[in-house]
Amino acid sequence: MILFIDDDVVRMESHVDFFEASGHEVDWAKSTSEAFQRLHLYGNDLSLVILDIMMPTEGEVDEEAAKGGYRTGVEILKEISQELPGVPVVIFSAVSEDNLGYDWRELGAKAYLEKAKSPADLYETAIKYLKQPKEA
């Protein structure tokens, strides 16, 4: 299961579709509360999370921690690293790497892609980090 966490309902559609059309099982959390709900739901079944950084704050992420919404994704990433350390995370954000204010590697993410990349580029990068299902 690949989980997209991004509130941009209109503009991420084709990216999500691309993964789905490529034969992956995909779900899409469109808000932070949805994100936490899905994370709890899938747990270690997640093979990859594609995470946006700037999202409205709500629920478990408060405004102050997320710097007024500018770093909501960072808070979610911290949560994943702690609770689901085996789940790989690829950041897909309009915030440039330099402006993030954190070292995403230290936070536990596998890769960082700035938005305005074609779905194929995102796919190529993300698929490298896909968690292989445990062999029985």
Add this chain to the structure above:
Amino acid sequence: MLWRKKKEKKAAEDLGLSRAFWQLLDELEDIGRSPRPFLEKFAEGTKADLVGICPIHQSSPQIIRSGIWPSVGTERDDEKRIKTIRGRWQSGLKSRQGNEVVRLGSDEKIQDLLGVDALVIYPISIDHKVMGSLFWGMKQGQFPNGQQPIPDHIANCIVKLLQIVYERDHKIESERLERQSRLDFVESLYNLLDIRLSNIYRRIPENLTTLLNLQFASLWIFNELDDTLSLRAIHDPVKKVKISNFQRVVAKYENTLMSMCLSREQNGIVTGRPGLVSRSAKWDTLHRNMNIVRKLNLEHLLIMPILRRDRSLLGVINLYLETEKISEEKIKILFALTTQISMLIELGIERQRRALESRIQEFFPRILQLDGSQKIWDDIAKHISKVVDCKICSILFRDEDGELLVLKGSTGVREKWEDKPYSELFYSIGSGYTGKCAELKHTIIVYNQGDKEVNPLAEWHADHDQGEGFEEDSQGNWLSLIFVPIFDPEDKEEVIGVIRCNNKNRDDNFQKLRIFTKEDHDVLSIFAQTLAIFHRNYGIIEEKEHQKDEFIQNLSHEALAPLNAIMGHAGFLQRFHNNPTIRARFNIERKYKALVDEAQHLNSIISAIPVMQNLEQYRFEETRIYQDIFSSCISITESLAEEKGLKLHYEFLSRPEKNRIPLLYLDRKKIHQVLYNLLMNAIKYADNNTNIKILEGETLTHYTISFQNDGLEIPRGEEKVIFRLYGRGSNAKTKHVTGTGTGLYLCKLIMERHNGDITLDRNGNPTIFTIHFPKTLEDWSPL
């Protein structure tokens, strides 16, 4: 001959003086130049072993050495002798009337020094003041004739004659001084105008001591900031006391002493009154520490105020004589001179100020052309430190909220001053002491003096923390500090920054520590004013740069969103357009449509940029807001509103005759843009399925139209931001509501050009934007 009037001659004959003696007295004519020939003859006539004149003007050397001594000695011996005689005489006089004759019997000292057994001293007085003495001495035994060398009446006569001579000499001397004071002295002082102020200061006591024949003179300048006097120069040809030592030893006592002679008049100006302070009177009562008096061996101290033309106090001249009083004539002359000195100093100060100003003015146009970077502020600090002669100069400005002090430039270590709270930090002297001040409304000068800190500023207020006291800073230095507030150029009450300068010295060099003065304050205030303007101008540049940066950031972010979508759709289509299974599963048509929509949106963002360039051209014409403009806005936005399920409600102005806002002179296109922008905003930021209200209103002077919606709130504190160019509410950015941050800025500009305004009323939800048209637009027509 001056003294040989008939009456006097008669009196002398009555006294029984012989003809021979008259001849002797003829010689007195020359006594003013050298009394020696007279004394020699006199000694012969009286058969005395020792004859001398001891005048009060002990500083006139040629008179000191006068007299017949039993043995030939050096000049130094003569001085010693005269001192002894004077000492005996004075101690003998202590319990008597000033004019009494003192008779002294044998004593060891007299014998040792003068080689006489007996000494008689006759005082010479002018206007009941003792000016000197005439003395006789006998080598062996006592004087004959009942212990007298000559009969009293003869002695009195001689004394009388000496008095006449002295009086005449005195008069000549006074006239000479008077003449010199009017001419040479003033002229020589005015010549000093070509040199530095400090030299002028130095030369004043120097010239005074020479002119008035004094032992010591000092010059103090009054500091209006804190009502204290600071020592600027001393001249001490006899003891050669250095100013630093003097300052250390007596300055603080002096200051107190002199401040006793200052008075504050009703209008607040400080003046001084001449004061004579004698050893017995004030010194003792003032300070238990008699060391100072002993060290300087002061008997009399003259304090003479120097007043400006408006009678306010400029400074003080301070004179000492070791043992005698300063004559009234000298005081009068000195008084007459103070006017000249005052003018001289004022001219010097003015000249220095102008020179400084021109240096400042030369400097600042240069920096104003520069970009205001870190280095420039450091350069300014360096320049200031040179001009005011200080070790470290720092320029600090308050941040936007006014809470923190931000270091702009410094000649010192930067880190120490980085971002300190304005309310907490004003000075720190020594390891254990930090002064606090809530507001810096006046210049503050602080320095260590001996064992305590001195903050001479009277209006230092609030939160003044009494520390443990301090001695020196962590490196063992003494410090002196000055803080000069930088005021807002528009609001002289508003402190926007601080210039801080300090000087330091190793502890053993405390006396060399330069303490800041009023002149430093004057100079720094000029800098402060200029810096305020520079800072403001630079602030505007900075703000524009910031807006530009923000715009580019906004624009790239705004453009990135549709671009991202375009990439997404295009990428998907590129990969899967030939795959029938995928085509069947996903809505391919929708993706094509979205591709076009997003491209259009991108276009609209980019085309918003040049709109602002047309802002300067306005075409005013008679226009109906509703019929001509508003209806078209409604029709454009209607579909969008419907999509979000919004309902538009109108509340019109009820005007019995016309029922609507009347015809106004407006720029139709521009106002169209305003109404469109506001309506679009109201729709864009409204929550789905809510109401948008458009309200007409009227005040005494204006017609108003308000746009009211329920939805995304404008964050507190950002009310001003949204009207700035490229400014957007922070939540609008994160919630991905499209916009370029130009709309409200344009609205504001356009409304201002119509002499109107746009305001935000945000008493919570709903958000209400109101535009105000002045009623004068009804009958206003452009030329």
